Amino acid sequence: MTFVVTEACISCKYTDCVDVCPVDAFREGPNFLVIDPNECIDCAVCVPECPVAAIYAEEDVPADQRDFTPLNAELARQWKPITRTKPALPDADAWSKVQDKREELKR
Numbered sequence: 001m002t003f004v005v006t007e008a009c010i011s012c013k014y015t016d017c018v019d020v021c022p023v024d025a026f027r028e029g030p031n032f033l034v035i036d037p038n039e040c041i042d043c044a045v046c047v048p049e050c051p052v053a054a055i056y057a058e059e060d061v062p063a064d065q066r067d068f069t070p071l072n073a074e075l076a077r078q079w080k081p082i083t084r085t086k087p088a089l090p091d092a093d094a095w096s097k098v099q100d101k102r103e104e105l106k107r
Helices: 016-020 068-078
Strands: 003-005 026-028 033-035 055-057
Touching (some): 003 068, 026 068, 033 068
16 A cells, blocks of 8 residues: 545645655656655654645545546656655645646646
């Protein structure tokens, strides 16, 4: 099992989750974070740190977000690790209230 970052993270990219990850499993894209399923040790410490509730255990990912499981794996192979908290995107608070923002994902 692994943990999965879902749509709520798009265009927010809060990085509170990154600092608590004991194995540096997060990868950073332009406006989204993913979890490398090969690095994740299923500890769940990142879940409560996400201010937009974007992180789920793989088996708990909502049905309409399940495509994010393979997307995390795919993008984790392309993006570089992020190991420290950075400022959220400038308009993260506004984006945190937006739903249906998949088209905003920048690769």
